[in-house]
Amino acid sequence: MRFYLLDDDRNVRTVLKLIIQERRLGEVCGSSGSAQEALEDLPYARPDVVVVDLLMPEMDGITFVKRARELGEDMAFVMLSQVSSKEMISQAYESGIEFYIQKPVNSVEVERVLQSVGEKLSMRRTIHKVQDLFSGAAMGAEPAAERPATVKLRSVLQKLGIIGELGSRDIIQLVEYLMDHGGALGEGTLTDLCGQLSANPKSVEQRVRRAAQAGLVNLAHLGLEDYSNEIFTEYASTLYNFEQVRREMDCIRGKGDKHGNVKIKAFLNALAAYCQD
Secondary structure, three states: OEEEEEOOOHHHHHHHHHHHHHOOOOEEEEEEOOHHHHHHHHHHHOOOEEEEEOOOOOOOHHHHHHHHHOOOOOOEEEEEEOOOOHHHHHHHHHHOOOEEEEOOOOHHHHHHHHHHHHHHHHHHHHHHHHHHHHHHHHHOOOOOOOOHHHHHHHHHHHHOOOOOOOHHHHHHHHHHHHHHOOOOOOOOOHHHHHHOOOOOHHHHHHHHHHHHHHHHHHHHHHHHHOOOOHHHHHHOOOOOOHHHHHHHHHHHOOOOOOOOOOOHHHHHHHHHHHHHO
């Protein structure tokens, strides 16, 4: 199960993450203290379960759940709060949550609830898949095949260890756009390119930068473990600038205080060229 944590209290998010990790309930694919930021993250994080606080400064949890459900993603919601009002709890369930947990957080209760919600969600998805199979067979429908370049791109992002990053979906969309429109980002800016795919290009750009930087860090660690590693030798000087990868390696070893940098335009252009070969 993939979990997204939304609470304006950083300590609560930290405790929830530790419970999920230590009890091996799944992975935390994202977290935020801002409801609006979380709404932007959800389509990219693709969580199975969202744990959300009821009382937050810019948007309450009930409003958030209603807006998140409008995104059309298949997610379950668990709400946290110190509020004990039966009316508020009733409104929370009416908004579409699966369970309501009273604060302060109890690790045993959190584990039990998240396991139960995860099992319920898995069962619901299984039923939907069976229904879709019968529906598809009746209509003679066949799923659309992903084009070879995109399959290769996903493989590259997997090898870089960033397929699970929020920005990986953005990278795929941007590279596909480049391949469909000349194959490279020329004089235009990265913001302009992101604007072709989203009404909020700055958020897309930030996610892409974080994902690309994570890939560089992962490569640096691979190089430190085994300088002849196939993934390291293949991508350190093609998708990235080798000098910047080496700078990151030095930083990790404590031999330097500057991290390696990623030129995002060059990174996207290299991915587009690599996946079209």
